[in-house]
Amino acid sequence: xxxxxxxxxxxxxxxxxxxxxxxxxxxxxxxxxxxxxxxxxxxxxxxxxxxxxxxxxxxxxxxxxxxxx
Numbered sequence: 001x002x003x004x005x006x007x008x009x010x011x012x013x014x015x016x017x018x019x020x021x022x023x024x025x026x027x028x029x030x031x032x033x034x035x036x037x038x039x040x041x042x043x044x045x046x047x048x049x050x051x052x053x054x055x056x057x058x059x060x061x062x063x064x065x066x067x068x069x
Contacts, residue, residue: 037056044052 040052041056043049044056
């Protein structure tokens with residue numbers, strides 16, 4: 001029984017690790033996408049690019065400045 005159990009235990013972590021790899025790649029891809037969007041936002045604000053800001057904002061976006069406006 002011990003030999004049978006020992007023969008199958010080393011194979012168990014492999015599928016778990018294999019399943020985690022695509023998740024890490026997806027998280028990395030999402031992280032890069034968010035950084036890209038933030039970079040576009042920053043550049044649009046600095047250059048006063050209204051078209052890009054409108055493209056990046058949701059239709060129902062509501063912003064409140066530190067002074068309350």
